[in-house]
Amino acid sequence: MTRFLTILALALMLTAGQADDALSASAGDKANAKAEEERKQKDKAQRKKDKKFNRDISYRHVVGPDVLPLGPFTVSLYVGGQLTEHRVRVALQAVDTAKKTELENAKPQLYGIVYPLCLRLFEKGRPSASDLLLFKSDVEKQVSTRFKDSLKGVYIESVL
Structure with missing residues (x-):
């Protein structure tokens, strides 16, 4: 019976450790997703600025x-x-x-x-x-x- 309790205790400790790893992995995934979203927003803003800049430069062709x-x-x-x-x-x-x-x-x-x-x-x-x-x-x-x-x-x- 003591052997059974020891194995049960070890199993509980291993699952608790894996749960912490799983929780930390999901927090890391959330941080990565947030960083990815910020990068996408920055890229979108930069493309918008580039488009406006290129439009400003093309005035030369409008003269005639x-x-x-x-x-x-x-x-x-x-x-x-x-x-x-x-x-x-x-x-x-x-x-x-x-x-x-x-x-x-x-x-x-x-x-x-x-x-x-x-x-x-x-x-x-x-x-x-x-x-x-x-x-x-x-x-x-x-x-x-x-x-x-x-x-x-x-x-x-x-x-x-």
Whole structure:
């Protein structure tokens, strides 16, 4: 009989130990499931951000077929004793396709107009919003002076 009680006691102790393992395993599974759910939510949020970012970048294709890209212009200047390097891309929108062809044939002259204005844009470092608006109006005025009735708009594609 004592042998039976000893075996019964050992069996109870083993099952109790396995129950603790089972309880700890289910708690670990819950933690893993929770971590997996958090990871899925983060991935979903990142995909949403990526989609919004990619949508913001695609504005370049909306401008139209009568757009003549110029640049990128690389400007290296010493501002406050430090060398600064900037890049800017400009796009000119022509009134129609014939005017775009005329502007495209005169691209070296357009570079001669736009590049000095780019240098002036970055003379004081990174330009502000008002500096960019002034730059666009100067480009539009000077190009319209040289090429009458051919320019519809000036766009800054990127400033780095």
